[in-house]
Amino acid sequence: MKVAIIGAGLVGSLAALNFARMGNEVHLYEYREDIRTAELVQGRSINLALSQRGRKALAAVGLEQQVLATAIPMQGRMLHDVRGRTSVVLYDPCTKQCLYSVGRKQLNEVLLNACEKLPNISCHFNHKLTSADIREGVMQFKRAEEHITASADLIVGCDGAFSKVRQHMVKAAGFNYSQQYIEHGYVELCIPAKSGEFQMPPNYLHIWPRDTFMMIALPNQDKSFTVTLFMPFKNFAAIKTPEQLLEFFNKFYADAVPLIGEERLVQDFFKLKPQYLLSVKCQPYHFSDKALILGDAAHAMVPYYGQGMNAGMEDVTLLTSLLNKPLKLQEVLEQFSEMRWQDAHTICDLALYNYVEMRDLTKRWSFRCRKWLDTLLFRLFPIFWVPLYNSVSFTSMPYSKCIANRNWQDRFLKRSFAGALLAGLAAYLGALYFRGLHAS
Numbered sequence: 001m002k003v004a005i006i007g008a009g010l011v012g013s014l015a016a017l018n019f020a021r022m023g024n025e026v027h028l029y030e031y032r033e034d035i036r037t038a039e040l041v042q043g044r045s046i047n048l049a050l051s052q053r054g055r056k057a058l059a060a061v062g063l064e065q066q067v068l069a070t071a072i073p074m075q076g077r078m079l080h081d082v083r084g085r086t087s088v089v090l091y092d093p094c095t096k097q098c099l100y101s102v103g104r105k106q107l108n109e110v111l112l113n114a115c116e117k118l119p120n121i122s123c124h125f126n127h128k129l130t131s132a133d134i135r136e137g138v139m140q141f142k143r144a145e146e147h148i149t150a151s152a153d154l155i156v157g158c159d160g161a162f163s164k165v166r167q168h169m170v171k172a173a174g175f176n177y178s179q180q181y182i183e184h185g186y187v188e189l190c191i192p193a194k195s196g197e198f199q200m201p202p203n204y205l206h207i208w209p210r211d212t213f214m215m216i217a218l219p220n221q222d223k224s225f226t227v228t229l230f231m232p233f234k235n236f237a238a239i240k241t242p243e244q245l246l247e248f249f250n251k252f253y254a255d256a257v258p259l260i261g262e263e264r265l266v267q268d269f270f271k272l273k274p275q276y277l278l279s280v281k282c283q284p285y286h287f288s289d290k291a292l293i294l295g296d297a298a299h300a301m302v303p304y305y306g307q308g309m310n311a312g313m314e315d316v317t318l319l320t321s322l323l324n325k326p327l328k329l330q331e332v333l334e335q336f337s338e339m340r341w342q343d344a345h346t347i348c349d350l351a352l353y354n355y356v357e358m359r360d361l362t363k364r365w366s367f368r369c370r371k372w373l374d375t376l377l378f379r380l381f382p383i384f385w386v387p388l389y390n391s392v393s394f395t396s397m398p399y400s401k402c403i404a405n406r407n408w409q410d411r412f413l414k415r416s417f418a419g420a421l422l423a424g425l426a427a428y429l430g431a432l433y434f435r436g437l438h439a440s
């Protein structure tokens with residue numbers, strides 16, 4: 001089969017590897033130049049949290065250990081309050097699982113290098129898909145001033161949140177699609193290394209929760225931290241001058257100011273406009289046996305669960321397992337859509353919810369109590385009671401099962417709590433009654 005993969009990002013290059021390992025002729029088309037030789041790579045988030053689903057997909061193509069060798073483990077969240085005091089909430093105190101901070105560029109390089117080693121993958125950089133006839137498998141690309149036509153048996157859109165392939169699928173009858181921009185955007189800042197060392201403990205995902213907005217920082221291999229400030233667009237718009245910016249930071253993130261450095265803070269903050277965040281849901285993910293979308297093209301999500309890339313890589317794991325079955329291609333694609341859409345919609349919703357947890361709930365005693373209870377029950381019944389965060393980040397349990405689990409756990413705790421309250425009340429009333437009897 002001749003397979004055209006559009007987009008050589010994290011999901012596209014992984015999909016290319018999998019299709020090629022099954023013996024297909026693969027053409028990988030990428031709009032940008034080859035990131036391995038590009039001097040400046042523009043794009044979203046410099047580093048990403050890699051968790052179980054992404055690791056499993058990388059392991060399947062023999063790349064997990066290579067990626068982990070340079071990744072930085074993050075054992076939990078380090079919370080910074082407004083006074084600069086820190087506290088740690090471990091992700092998994094029982095089995096000590098952690099997230100890994102990986103550089104987007106390094107990870108993409110590892111995947112592209114692996115693609116290049118396979119003779120049946122041809123990489124076409126600087127090729128922008130401009131239109132496609134998905135019924136006929138014909139694509140038009142633009143390379144500089146040149147227009148190129150190509151064809152394939154199967155077109156796989158891994159071209160991100162604004163997918164061109166998806167734009168063509170939207171026109172097909174029966175294709176459901178919705179997108180949601182949130183009112184919060186983000187800017188990226190940097191805490192550089194100092195004397196060749198990290199300026200904060202490296203093995204944590206640092207969070208500065210501030211109710212309606214927050215800042216996070218992930219460690220990089222060069223001992224710097226990539227810092228991301230998430231905030232409503234109206235708050236960004238209110239900061240117009242360096243003085244206003246420093247006043248804002250000294251009020252809410254005073255401990256971070258000397259780490260970033262005032263000059264660098266001003267320079268980085270005003271360098272780019274705040275970026276938009278988008279959540280995309282659609283269904284199905286295929287058109288006949290001719291086209292398919294994966295990764296952000298199929299289910300872009302806000303980044304608060306650190307699952308966008310992981311979920312996109314898990315798409316590839318599922319697709320590969322179906323392709324290895326003795327099924328016709330159309331059946332494979334139908335089953336893929338059917339098995340994936342509910343899970344993808346669930347993680348899009350969970351990602352939206354996790355913003356509230358990160359920026360607000362993590363500070364509350366009720367959240368910490370629940371975390372403590374979850375940890376205790378997980379320790380006692382590791383198979384029966386898997387907390388939501390653990391099931392999402394450290395297992396491959398379908399996302400919809402993760403949320404179903406959480407729902408019965410909530411119900412169980414509510415009933416146990418109500419039962420304990422009732423029992424306590426009954427015991428108290430009983431004691432009062434017997435004291436009354438004694439007295440009379």
Ligand SMILES: Cc1cc2nc3c(=O)[nH]c(=O)nc-3n(C[C@H](O)[C@H](O)[C@H](O)COP(=O)(O)OP(=O)(O)OC[C@H]3O[C@@H](n4cnc5c(N)ncnc54)[C@H](O)[C@@H]3O)c2cc1C
Nearest residue numbers: 007009010011031049129159160295296303306308309310
């Ligand atoms: C701030 C932020 C932080 C994030 N943090 C995490 C995290 O910690 N963990 C996590 O799992 N996920 C995270 N994500 C999500 C993650 O970045 C995405 O889910 C992931 O990049 C999706 O990969 P993809 O290959 O599907 O799409 P993309 O990475 O968007 O790649 C799409 C590729 O297609 C190319 N392309 C686009 N249009 C065309 C065209 N017309 N023709 C040819 N090529 C085209 C693009 O140039 C690009 O190379 C984060 C996202 C953001 C915004």
